[in-house]
Structure formats: C-alpha cells, structure tokens
Amino acid sequence: MTHLDFLSPDLAAPEAAWRSPLERALAHAPSGIEDVSRTGVLEVRGDADGLDAEGTEVVRLSDDRALVLCDWERVAELRARLGDRGTLDVSAGWAGIRLRGETLLRRLTDLDLDALPAVGPVAHVQALVLRDEDDAFRVFFAQEYGDYLAEVVLDAAAGVDAP
Amino acid sequence: MRLPPQPDERIDREAAIPFTFHGSRVTGFAGDTIASALFGEGQRVYSRSFKYHRARGLLCCSGNCPNCMMRVDGVPNVRTCVTPLHEGAKVEAQNFWGSLDHDLLTLTDKVGGPFTPVGFYYRTMIRPRRAWPLYERFLRSVAGLGKVEKHGGRTRRYDVEHRRADVLVVGASEAGVESAREAAGREGRVVLVDNGLDPLPDLEGVEAVRGTAIGVYEGGLVPVDAGTVLHRYRAGRVVVAAGAIEQPLLFPGNDLVGVVLPEAVRRLVGRWSLRPGARAVVVSADQRGLETVSLLEQAGTEVAEAVDLRTTRVREIAARGRGGRVASVELDGKKLDCDLLVMSGGRQPAYALLAHAGASVEYDPGRGIFLTSAIPQGVDAVGAAAGDGVAAAAPSATYNGASGKGKCFVCICEDVTDKDVKRAIAEGFDSIELAKRYTTVTMGPCQGKLCHLPSIRLYARENETDEASIGTTTARPPWQPVELGLLAGRPHEPAQRTSIHHRHKELGAKMMWTGTWRRPHSYGDPSGEAKNVHDALGVIDVSTLGKLVVRGPDAAAFLERLYPNRFGDMKTGRIRYGVLGSDAGRIMDDGTIARLAEEDYYVTTTSTGAGAVLEWFEWWNAVWGLDVGIANVTGALAAVNVAGPHARELMSRLTDLDVSNDAFTYLDAKHAHVAGVPSLVLRIGFVGELGYEIHFPSPYGEHVWNSILERGADLGALPFGLEPQRILRLEKMHILVGQDTDSESNVFEASMPWIAKMDKDDFVGKWSLERVQERGFREQLVGFEMANGVVPPEGGQIVVDGRPGGRVTSSRWSQHLGKAIGMGWVPPELAEDGAEIAIKVDGSVERAHVRLRPFFDPDGEHLRT
Incomplete structure (x- = not known):
C-alpha cells in the first residue's frame, strides 16, 4: 500500500460494502432526482492543462487547483497518470445529486445557471453545480451533508410541483 | 347593485363568484376584487381604525392605504381592494368589538382625543409600575390591525427563488412598458414586474411577471413578492416605473367613510361599474381630481360642487359625518350635503425604490413634491416615478374647520392627527426623523405613501419654515407590506452526519x-x-x-x-x-x-x-x-x-x-x-x-x-x-478545547508547557507566549477530586478566601475510579498537587483537592503496553 491509498474507495476488497451517503435519503425519490455519488473525483494541484481526456470533466477551482470528475472505473487509471501533480483522490468526500428543472435549482441556489459549472452555496452548503443536457443538473457537495441536502431537494421539488 | 355595462368594465357579469363575509353568503363577479364585490353588496365600512376604532371605508382603492385590510381565509391584513376575488373566499373584518358597524370601542374616539395623545400609555399608564403588563395586554388587544393566530402554526408554504435579469422593469405603466420594449432584444434577459389588476402585457422578448418589488438592495438585488414565492432578482439594470401616488388633503373629518381619492372613483365606476355615491363634492388641487366629475355624472352621481383649489381660495374645509359616514362638507362655512367627497392633494412620485438604491430625495418647491436626483448607476427612473407628467399641486398644509371640531388625520394607518403632530413639535421633536419615531407617522402599513408629503407640509408650516428645510425621512424596504413567511422562506438548517x-x-x-x-x-x-x-x-x-x-x-x-x-x-x-x-x-x-x-x-x-x-x-x-x-x-x-x-x-x-x-x-x-x-x-x-x-x-x-x-x-x-x-478523557485529564479552554487560554497556563518549544526560531504566537512567561501566570488549569463525591456543576465557582477565585470547566462522576473528578482554573498558588480548594455546589461549599497528574493511569502504561 502506498501512503495515500487510504483515501481511495476503489481500492477496497470486493466484499467490502460501499454505501452511498444518499442511499437512504433518496430511496423513494421521485423520477428526475437521482443519486450520482458514485463518481470519481480527483483534486489536482498546479496547472490543469492536459487533464481533459475522454470521459472526464475538469472544473477549475482556482489558478492552481482543479477537480477532475470521471467514471468510477477510470479513477485508478487517472490517479496513476496524474500522480505527480499533487493529486488526491477525494471521490469518497463528495455526494452527488442529479436533478431536473431550473426552477427547482433556483429555489436552492443563487448561482448563475448560465455560467456553469460553478462552485457556491446550495441551500447554505458549498457545492459544485454542473449542467447536463436538457434541463438536468448535477450538484456535488460534502457527503456529510447528504441527508440534509437530499431532504431539502425533495422538499423543494414538492414545492415546485405544488399547485 | 351595478351600473349598466360601462365601456371599459372588467367584470364578467356571466360569471358569478360566491364567497362569504362574516359567514353570510355573498356574490361578486369574475374580475372583481374582494373589496369591489363587497361594495357591490352594499358594504361601505371595511375596517375599524388602529387606535380610535373609527369606521373606515375605501379611500385609495389602489392598495396603498390600510382601510380595506381584512382577514381572508385566515390570513390577516389582506388588502382586499387589490386582491382578486376567488370562489369560496372566507372574508372577515378586523379590529372591532361587537360588530364592524357598531364597534363598542368607538368610545375611545368619543372620549379619547385629549387623553390619548401620542405615546400616552408610556406617560399615563406607568403607575403602579407592577400593573403595566395588565395595561399592555389590554392595549394590545384593543389597538392594532389583524391578529395572528398564536397557535396557528404554518398555514402556507413559502418558497424563495433566485432569478436573474439583465434589465428588470418595475411597473407596467406606459413608461415601464416602453422601457421594456426598448430593452427587449438588445439587453439580454428583460423582465417586467407588475402588481396591477390588468393582464400582464405580452411583449416580444420580455418576460412579464406578476408580483410586487418590495425593495432595491445592493448589487441589483430586487425581491419580488409573488404571493407564496419570493423571487430574488439579481438585475444588471433596474428601471423603476412605479408611478405616482395620489395624496389626501388634511381637514377635519378627512377619514370619514365616503371621503375618497380620485383613483377610487375611477376604479369603482370604470372597472367595476359601481356607483360610488348619490351626491358628491369634489375638492381638488390638481386636474386629476376634477376629471372625476364626468365619471361621476356618467355613473349617475349628482355632483353638488367641484372646487379647484388652484383657482379658488378655500380656507376652511370640514366634513361632517353620521355613523362614521360622510353626510356633509363645509367649504368656508358653506354647507353641502353629500355622501361622497372626492379629495385630491396632487400626486407624489413613488420614489421609494429609487431611494433604497441610494438616490437623493429633494423637495421641488416649484412643483410642491419630492423628486429624486443623483440616481446611482444601474438604476433608472421613468414616467411618473421620475416626476414626468406629475402636475404641480401645493395645497395648504391643513384646512381647519369653522367650528374646529372633529379630528383631522395626518396618518390614517396609526390614527395620528394634526394635533398630535403639533404637540410633538411643542414637546421639542422638531427634527423629522425624531418626530417620525415619536408620532409613528409614516411607520404604518402605508409606509408613508399617503402621509409622508402631508406630514412634511404640516411640519414646515408649524416650524415656520419650508418643506425643503424639513427634508425627508429615510425610505427603507419593504416598500409594500410583505408576509413574514415569505421573507423566511423554507427552513434550511444544514446538519452534518457521519457515514455511520x-x-x-x-x-x-x-x-x-x-x-x-x-x-x-x-x-x-x-x-x-x-x-x-x-x-x-x-x-x-x-x-x-x-x-x-x-x-x-x-x-x-x-x-x-x-x-x-x-x-x-x-x-x-x-x-x-x-x-x-x-x-x-x-x-x-x-x-x-x-x-x-x-x-x-x-x-x-x-x-x-x-x-x-x-x-x-x-x-x-x-x-x-x-x-x-x-x-x-x-x-x-x-x-x-x-x-x-x-x-x-x-x-x-x-x-x-x-x-x-x-x-x-x-x-x-x-x-x-x-x-x-x-x-x-x-x-x-x-x-x-x-x-x-x-x-x-x-x-x-x-x-x-x-x-x-x-x-x-x-x-x-x-x-x-x-x-x-x-x-x-477527564480521567486522563485531557483538555477539551472550548470546554476547558476559552478565548484567553494559553498552553502555559493550561498546564501544557512541554508543548511549546521556546527554543524554536519562531512560530505563530511565540512572542505572546514569551510575554506570558515574563509576566508570570495569572491562573492555571488543574484537575481536582471532590472530597465527598459530589459532582459540582460545570461553570461552577471555585472559592478562594470566601471570594470567587476560579471556575470549574469539566466535572463527572467516574465509576471506574469511584470518585467525582473535574478540571478547573485556579489561582497559580493553588496549582499544587494536594492543595485544598472549595467549590460552590447548590449554595453550599464543598471541599476538593488539586491533582496535577491524570487521575487514571498517570504514567500511561495502559496506552503503551
């Protein structure tokens, strides 16, 4: 084991049960609200050139910090490739919700939805918001807020649907 | 009773809408507001006033004054004149004892005047001091507006929505619509917000939104009240087209039911086909008031007299009432019977939103109104809000009645009369900001819309100066009344939970x-x-x-x-x-x-x-x-x-x-x-x-x-x-930062000197720790064992020579040790193993002994083996 392996959830033995921080809270979510917590997230230092690769998304946090989002299966490969860039595997720290509808998201954040991806408060919790095709968005945030934010999202969705 | 169909009426006579008023079944039409439907059913008294419980009826019919406020479907203080009627609405009037038409508390009006000046309760109701809570409870029950159900709980859901606009136009007036049209297609996202009763205009490239802008904040933030959703707009540019507000005249009896502003006549007749009265007198300081004459005649109201204050000099105006409703008016001693008195003191541009944004507000003596200047960048004023088309009108500050009887209201929201204002000035409240706080003029639901300009005119006259020298008070949001639930939005209390x-x-x-x-x-x-x-x-x-x-x-x-x-x-x-x-x-x-x-x-x-x-x-x-x-x-x-x-x-x-x-x-x-x-x-x-x-x-x-x-x-x-x-932890005497230490604690006095390596070149706080070493210790964190097993309260007092000498920070009963143990701050001379200290527990003083080493396993053998 290398000295930072304890951060990487994909290195666990197959019998170890991975559990999403939103599993319970979104168990009965209406359609249009999904758990996307099983996403690879690498925090990369230094200049982010050349990070873009097929199947990854790069979000610049500052001049010398970026997040690279990727499929769960690709984390190991990317981690190895970016290992010399002060890269940390922070996949385990993020929970993600995919939701549909600008109105719903506008009831949770004052971020400019025309300027995504962006980082800012969503229901008072610092979050990364990305726009998918159509009217769908992904919101990533510290996993320890999972229950709270899932509850808020479901509540807001009920409000949007209310007459 | 409705008039025959009017050319521009907005009611659908085919669509009757049933609702209840105090439990009785009544009917209005689609296109009615609650107030117009009630007017059609013959209702003239809509509420009882704040302090004197005087009968009040429709005055502005534009959502500015407090007179039409009622409880609708359990929600208090709904301005019924601008609330569209809906089927099954449960409507009730507010603030009366007995019935709306025969309110027992009108007694305060009959005897109250001389005994109930502004702030009387703080002067006459202070003895015996002990009885104040009783007075207060009584006053609260008899004064005020609608009541909130104390145990009603959450009745409605409110949401907050964040929106963006490149241009936000407030008000669908002619000028507002023109501004929106101009901006459309050229300035990105254009939004037009309007709270009127007419359908929103359909303009290409403009998003029209029904709602009320309640303020303009820094960074182009404009909250818009849309009923159960508060839209928080961030706008690149804000265009204020909020129009102008008709001003009342000040004379005895100016609050009687049947004394109205011109817009009330326009709406009652033109929009809802209602005849506002049988016989009217019009007293106006501008053209707008006089224009109602033809409308009244069209509605079959006899106009007994129309007086243009610009050309006719009138010294005395006094309205007389019967049962709270206007019965006659005296103009310089000439008595005219009437059941409708249309008054107009000119119009004041609605500048509040501009003032929120930081514009200067100054009196224009030539036109007799307040106008804005130095409007900050990113904000524009158009139309009447900017003063365009607002005719000059400068009536007298007040018109006394010949007999001098009857109250003359400066502020109808809070029932403040001209005498109250004069008394405040006599008592030394000569600055407008102080007088506002003392008399509460401009502090009621209308937020100065109907009382700001008249009160400043009165101030100027009584202080023998002009309006410009009196100046104005600060305009603050909200510009329109807003439900607190809307400002609160949804409760969001972030909680962190571990994955276990x-x-x-x-x-x-x-x-x-x-x-x-x-x-x-x-x-x-x-x-x-x-x-x-x-x-x-x-x-x-x-x-x-x-x-x-x-x-x-x-x-x-x-x-x-x-x-x-x-x-x-x-x-x-x-x-x-x-x-x-x-x-x-x-x-x-x-x-x-x-x-x-x-x-x-x-x-x-x-x-x-x-x-x-x-x-x-x-x-x-x-x-x-x-x-x-x-x-x-x-x-x-x-x-x-x-x-x-x-x-x-x-x-x-x-x-x-x-x-x-x-x-x-x-x-x-x-x-x-x-x-x-x-x-x-x-x-x-x-x-x-x-x-x-x-x-x-x-x-x-x-x-x-x-x-x-x-x-x-x-x-x-x-x-x-x-x-x-x-x-x-306590058995091991491990400190808990924030529990055993506070914002003043340092590692030396917290008995951890070994952690500071003072021979290091530098570290954050080194200089300060050197000063602590120099000055010596003032107190020290130690452990203690209680002599007789009583657990002292955390935060409890450590007594030294009969005086407070320290405090307990942690204390627990240790089953394992069979002792009550704790930590606390003591004077340095007591920081010795075995020293006896005294700790206050429930009024008595208990003995304890100081311990400097962990209570359990002091040498850490359990940890290391």
Whole structure:
C-alpha cells in the first residue's frame, strides 16, 4: 500500500460494502432526482492543462487547483497518470445529486445557471453545480451533508410541483 | 347593485363568484376584487381604525392605504381592494368589538382625543409600575390591525427563488412598458414586474411577471413578492416605473367613510361599474381630481360642487359625518350635503425604490413634491416615478374647520392627527426623523405613501419654515407590506452526519448536536459504556474529526511555523500531538499530526474546529508563500476509534498487520486493509486505554463499523458515545478545547508547557507566549477530586478566601475510579498537587483537592503496553 491509498474507495476488497451517503435519503425519490455519488473525483494541484481526456470533466477551482470528475472505473487509471501533480483522490468526500428543472435549482441556489459549472452555496452548503443536457443538473457537495441536502431537494421539488 | 355595462368594465357579469363575509353568503363577479364585490353588496365600512376604532371605508382603492385590510381565509391584513376575488373566499373584518358597524370601542374616539395623545400609555399608564403588563395586554388587544393566530402554526408554504435579469422593469405603466420594449432584444434577459389588476402585457422578448418589488438592495438585488414565492432578482439594470401616488388633503373629518381619492372613483365606476355615491363634492388641487366629475355624472352621481383649489381660495374645509359616514362638507362655512367627497392633494412620485438604491430625495418647491436626483448607476427612473407628467399641486398644509371640531388625520394607518403632530413639535421633536419615531407617522402599513408629503407640509408650516428645510425621512424596504413567511422562506438548517449515522440510530443512540454535527451522546448507559472501555473493548465514531492533508516540499517547515512544537524531526510513520495557537498565543485547537511521507503530513483537528483550522492554514500559507498544498479530507474519511484491553486482539483479526507492541508501538501510524478497506491506522489513545484510530474512505463507514462489532463480539466490543468519552478523557485529564479552554487560554497556563518549544526560531504566537512567561501566570488549569463525591456543576465557582477565585470547566462522576473528578482554573498558588480548594455546589461549599497528574493511569502504561 502506498501512503495515500487510504483515501481511495476503489481500492477496497470486493466484499467490502460501499454505501452511498444518499442511499437512504433518496430511496423513494421521485423520477428526475437521482443519486450520482458514485463518481470519481480527483483534486489536482498546479496547472490543469492536459487533464481533459475522454470521459472526464475538469472544473477549475482556482489558478492552481482543479477537480477532475470521471467514471468510477477510470479513477485508478487517472490517479496513476496524474500522480505527480499533487493529486488526491477525494471521490469518497463528495455526494452527488442529479436533478431536473431550473426552477427547482433556483429555489436552492443563487448561482448563475448560465455560467456553469460553478462552485457556491446550495441551500447554505458549498457545492459544485454542473449542467447536463436538457434541463438536468448535477450538484456535488460534502457527503456529510447528504441527508440534509437530499431532504431539502425533495422538499423543494414538492414545492415546485405544488399547485 | 351595478351600473349598466360601462365601456371599459372588467367584470364578467356571466360569471358569478360566491364567497362569504362574516359567514353570510355573498356574490361578486369574475374580475372583481374582494373589496369591489363587497361594495357591490352594499358594504361601505371595511375596517375599524388602529387606535380610535373609527369606521373606515375605501379611500385609495389602489392598495396603498390600510382601510380595506381584512382577514381572508385566515390570513390577516389582506388588502382586499387589490386582491382578486376567488370562489369560496372566507372574508372577515378586523379590529372591532361587537360588530364592524357598531364597534363598542368607538368610545375611545368619543372620549379619547385629549387623553390619548401620542405615546400616552408610556406617560399615563406607568403607575403602579407592577400593573403595566395588565395595561399592555389590554392595549394590545384593543389597538392594532389583524391578529395572528398564536397557535396557528404554518398555514402556507413559502418558497424563495433566485432569478436573474439583465434589465428588470418595475411597473407596467406606459413608461415601464416602453422601457421594456426598448430593452427587449438588445439587453439580454428583460423582465417586467407588475402588481396591477390588468393582464400582464405580452411583449416580444420580455418576460412579464406578476408580483410586487418590495425593495432595491445592493448589487441589483430586487425581491419580488409573488404571493407564496419570493423571487430574488439579481438585475444588471433596474428601471423603476412605479408611478405616482395620489395624496389626501388634511381637514377635519378627512377619514370619514365616503371621503375618497380620485383613483377610487375611477376604479369603482370604470372597472367595476359601481356607483360610488348619490351626491358628491369634489375638492381638488390638481386636474386629476376634477376629471372625476364626468365619471361621476356618467355613473349617475349628482355632483353638488367641484372646487379647484388652484383657482379658488378655500380656507376652511370640514366634513361632517353620521355613523362614521360622510353626510356633509363645509367649504368656508358653506354647507353641502353629500355622501361622497372626492379629495385630491396632487400626486407624489413613488420614489421609494429609487431611494433604497441610494438616490437623493429633494423637495421641488416649484412643483410642491419630492423628486429624486443623483440616481446611482444601474438604476433608472421613468414616467411618473421620475416626476414626468406629475402636475404641480401645493395645497395648504391643513384646512381647519369653522367650528374646529372633529379630528383631522395626518396618518390614517396609526390614527395620528394634526394635533398630535403639533404637540410633538411643542414637546421639542422638531427634527423629522425624531418626530417620525415619536408620532409613528409614516411607520404604518402605508409606509408613508399617503402621509409622508402631508406630514412634511404640516411640519414646515408649524416650524415656520419650508418643506425643503424639513427634508425627508429615510425610505427603507419593504416598500409594500410583505408576509413574514415569505421573507423566511423554507427552513434550511444544514446538519452534518457521519457515514455511520444510521447505524448509531439503529443501535439506539441518543443523538446530540456538536457544532453542526449530529453525534451519539450515548447508547443509553454512559457509565456502563465507559466501564466497557476499561474492561473490554469500546468503539466510537470519530468521523467528525477535521482531517487535512498537508503536502509539499515545505510541509514540515509550514507546520513548524504554525504549531509551538516540532514536526520536522518526526520520522515517517510517527504521530505527534499538537496544540494550535493564535498569534496572540491563545489555544485555538488541538489534534494529532502523522507524518505519512517525507513531504506529506496528515493533520486531524477537533470536530467543531475543522473549518477554522483550514482557514487558518490557508491564510498563513498565502502569507508565507511556501510550497505547500492543503487539502480538506474531513468528509472523505470516516474514522473509528477502538479502545480497551482487547483492542490489539481485534486489530489482529481485522488486519494483516503485525500488531505486537514492538512492531506497532504507541504513536505509530500504519497502512493496512481493515476488513478489506484501505485504511490509515493510528495507535493513539485519548480515552486512556490501548487504542487504535482507523481512518478509511467514508462510503465504507457502516461496513467497517459492523465488522468491528461482529468480529469483536466475543471480545465484548460495544459502541460508546460522547458522554462516556467525556468521562474517559477527564480521567486522563485531557483538555477539551472550548470546554476547558476559552478565548484567553494559553498552553502555559493550561498546564501544557512541554508543548511549546521556546527554543524554536519562531512560530505563530511565540512572542505572546514569551510575554506570558515574563509576566508570570495569572491562573492555571488543574484537575481536582471532590472530597465527598459530589459532582459540582460545570461553570461552577471555585472559592478562594470566601471570594470567587476560579471556575470549574469539566466535572463527572467516574465509576471506574469511584470518585467525582473535574478540571478547573485556579489561582497559580493553588496549582499544587494536594492543595485544598472549595467549590460552590447548590449554595453550599464543598471541599476538593488539586491533582496535577491524570487521575487514571498517570504514567500511561495502559496506552503503551
């Protein structure tokens, strides 16, 4: 084991049960609200050139910090490739919700939805918001807020649907 | 009763809408407001006034005055003149005893005047002092507006929605619509907000929104009240087209039912086909008032007289009433019978939103109105709000009646008369800002819309100066009344939960808040749980610990500068305790630091200190410019501490590590798979027994937790919560930052001098700690044992020579030791092992003895073997 392996959830033995921080809270979510917590997230230092690769998304946090989002299966490969860039595997720290509808998201954040991806408060919790095709968005945030934010999202969705 | 169909009427006579008024079934038409439907049903009295309980009827019919406020479907203070009628509405009037038409409290109007001036209750109702609560309760019950149901709970759902606009136009007046049309297609997203009764205009490239802009804040923030949703608009440019507001005239009887502003006539006749009265008198200081004459005639109202105050000099106006309704008016002694008196004191541009934005407001003596200037960038005024088309009209400040009888209202919201204002001036409230607070003029529901200009005219005259010298009061949001629920929105209270949270609940944990974290207080038996750690094996979720990875060539130097102790000389795979100090030498936080590699350190912080420590690290990193990267991995990692005599056996079952005391010694950090999960295992112990802290990716929290309890079942493995942890920590005399220390504590006085390496070149707070050494100690943190087993309260007083000399910071009963123990701050001369101190417990004084070494296992043998 290398000295930072304890951060990487994909290195666990197959019998170890991975559990999403939103599993319970979104168990009965209406359609249009999904758990996307099983996403690879690498925090990369230094200049982010050349990070873009097929199947990854790069979000610049500052001049010398970026997040690279990727499929769960690709984390190991990317981690190895970016290992010399002060890269940390922070996949385990993020929970993600995919939701549909600008109105719903506008009831949770004052971020400019025309300027995504962006980082800012969503229901008072610092979050990364990305726009998918159509009217769908992904919101990533510290996993320890999972229950709270899932509850808020479901509540807001009920409000949007209310007459 | 409706008039024959009018050319521009907005009612659909085919669509009757039934509703109830005080339980009686009544009917209106589609297109009616609640107030117009009631008017059609013959209702003339709509409310009882704030203080004198005078009958009040429709005055402005534009949503500005308080007269039409009623309770609708349980919601108080609804302005019924601008609330569209809906089927089944339950409507009730407010603020009366008995009935709306015969309010018993009109007594206050008959006898009240001389005895109830402004603020009378603070002067006449102060004796005996003890009785004030009774007076207050009485006053509150008889004065005011609608009542909120005390135990009503949440009746409606309110949401807040964040929106953006490049141009936000407030008001669909002609000028507003023109501005929106001009901007459309040229300035990005154009939004037009209007709260009127007409359908929203359909303009290409413009989003029209029904709602009321209630203020303009910094950064182009405009909250728009849309009923149950508050739209928080961020606008690049705000165009205010809020129009102008008709002003009343001040004369005795100016509040009687049947005294109206011109717009009320326009709406009643033109929009709803209602005849406002049988015989009318019009007294107007502008053309607008006189224009109602033809409308009235069209409605079949006889116009007895129309007076143009610009050409006809009138000194005295007095309206006389019968049963609260106007019956006649005297103009310079000439009596005219009427049931309708249309008054107009000209119009005042609605500048409040512009003033919120920072525009200057100045009196224009030529036109007799207040106008805005120096409107800040990003805000524009158009149409009447900018003064365009608002004709000059400067009526007299007040018109006295010949007999001098009858109240002349300056402020109808709060029932303030001209006499009240004069008295306030006589009492010395000569500045408009002071007078406003004293008389409460402009502070009622209309927020000055109808009383601001007239009150300043009156002030100017009474102070023998002009309006420009009196100036104006500060306009503040909200510009229109808004429901508090709308401002509150949805309750959002962020809570942090560990990935093992749900297991704790399943195991029967009693949860508690620590900062914003939810944590188990205990699983039902705190002292049993503590005992199990001493006797067998305890497991506690410490995922809440702050966790930072500090990386880079300068990582060692960075930590050396931040902490008072050393980290550069640590070997890879070792752990050290650290106390973080502020630049003033005060204790900020504590935790462990493990060296993972030459350039990589793993730092843990207290659970509630994680955010502050991260900021502190990042701030100093920016200041020093060292080659260091800091990553917060608090949530990425779960952490579990297993402690007790069987901890080693458990670890040997869960990992492949050689866990012998020689291979894995106290303060070693090792990498291993624990129950198949990649982990960092720290051999530390803050609960006094052999212990291992396992840090691993949080999605495996439940898996690792369950594995420990299953594989350790035969070893007696049981969870323990924060309360037993407090007991165990206290037995070891470990400080709890924020509990045993406060914002003044330093490591010397907190009895941890060994942690500060004063021979280091420098570290944050070193200079301050040197000053502490120089000046000597003022107090010291020590342990104590109670002589007779009583547990003193935390925060309790330590008594020295009969005076307060210190305080208890932690105290618990230790089942294991069979003693009541604690920590506290004492004068330095008492910081000696065995010294006797006295502690106040429930009024009596209990003896205790000072202890300087841990109560349990002072040499740490349990930890090291």
